[in-house]
Amino acid sequence: MTDLPRTPSFSLKGKTALVTGASSGIGQGCAVALAEAGAHVVCAARGADRLADTVAALQGQGWSAEAAVVDQGDLNALKHLFEDRAFDVVVNSAGTARHSPAVETTPEDFDAVTDVNLRSAYFLSAYAAKALMAAGKPGSIIHISSQMGHVGGVDRALYCATKHGLEGMVKAMAIEWGKQRIRINTICPTFIRTPLTQSTFDNPERAAWILEKIKLDRVGEVEDIMGAVTYLASDASALVTGTSMLIDGGWTAD
Numbered sequence: 480m481t482d483l484p485r486t487p488s489f490s491l492k493g494k495t496a497l498v499t500g501a502s503s504g505i506g507q508g509c510a511v512a513l514a515e516a517g518a519h520v521v522c523a524a525r526g527a528d529r530l531a532d533t534v535a536a537l538q539g540q541g542w543s544a545e546a547a548v549v550d551q552g553d554l555n556a557l558k559h560l561f562e563d564r565a566f567d568v569v570v571n572s573a574g575t576a577r578h579s580p581a582v583e584t585t586p587e588d589f590d591a592v593t594d595v596n597l598r599s600a601y602f603l604s605a606y607a608a609k610a611l612m613a614a615g616k617p618g619s620i621i622h623i624s625s626q627m628g629h630v631g632g633v634d635r636a637l638y639c640a641t642k643h644g645l646e647g648m649v650k651a652m653a654i655e656w657g658k659q660r661i662r663i664n665t666i667c668p669t670f671i672r673t674p675l676t677q678s679t680f681d682n683p684e685r686a687a688w689i690l691e692k693i694k695l696d697r698v699g700e701v702e703d704i705m706g707a708v709t710y711l712a713s714d715a716s717a718l719v720t721g722t723s724m725l726i727d728g729g730w731t732a733d
């Protein structure tokens with residue numbers, strides 16, 4: 480009999496995952512995907528009430544979850560999450576946007592967006608990797624970047640600066656941490672229907688532009704991201720690091 484290759488495991492049983500931005504949108508979808516795959520999920524977000532609702536809903540499905548109230552701007556609070564545990568999986572979905580012509584961006588806007596999208600992403604990755612190294616464990620760090628980490632967009636210079644920055648950061652960290660089997664990757668969605676994009680979808684001109692650019696002729700839903708996060712978190716992607724998974728309906732194909 481021929482020895483057939485064995486399908487790698489997508490299971491996360493026995494793993495502990497941290498998900499930031501977990502109480503809404505893509506982060507909440509990631510928390511569901513990881514919990515359903517068997518991980519214990521620590522859900523992090525700023526607002527205690529919405530976070531408690533998410534954790535209760537996960538537990539209501541019979542999955543394992545707990546809450547951690549954290550503002551990503553507070554690096555000490557972020558660091559504290561790793562003081563006594565090394566997460567096998569970290570998914571960073573907290574993010575923010577302020578769209579305007581580049582000449583109108585204020586230094587305050589710049590700091591507000593880079594603080595969450597880049598500064599906290601950088602140190603979250605470093606704290607996560609340091610804890611894994613101390614524990615001698617491999618791990619998978621996943622940032623929710625954006626198709627705007629690969630291309631430009633109208634009024635999006637600031638957002639693009641943070642997401643392109645994230646892409647470069649991930650490549651460099653992947654090189655640094657490969658020997659320790661600490662993988663780091665990004666997921667780059669197109670426009671996904673979440674609270675962050677509500678105002679864009681509400682603008683008929685913008686909504687038409689989006690549908691024109693997405694070759695598959697529909698906007699994204701949170702569910703479109705969930706399979707990718709399970710893949711990148713699991714051993715099925717054991718040889719994947721320093722890369723970027725575009726889930727963009729073909730936006731960047733031309």
Ligand SMILES: NC(=O)c1ccc[n+]([C@@H]2O[C@H](COP(=O)([O-])OP(=O)(O)OC[C@H]3O[C@@H](n4cnc5c(N)ncnc54)[C@H](O)[C@@H]3O)[C@@H](O)[C@H]2O)c1
Nearest residue numbers: 500503504505550551572573574623625668670671673675
């Ligand atoms: N929705 C899209 O079309 C889209 C497309 C590409 C990339 N993204 C990225 O996906 C990620 C998730 O966005 P989403 O669409 O789910 O939006 P969302 O608004 O539902 O989620 C973003 C989360 O980040 C949290 N957050 C913001 N600032 C924070 C801070 N200082 N501390 C802690 N939490 C903070 C928000 O509270 C919110 O829960 C973001 O990084 C965003 O840039 C979204």
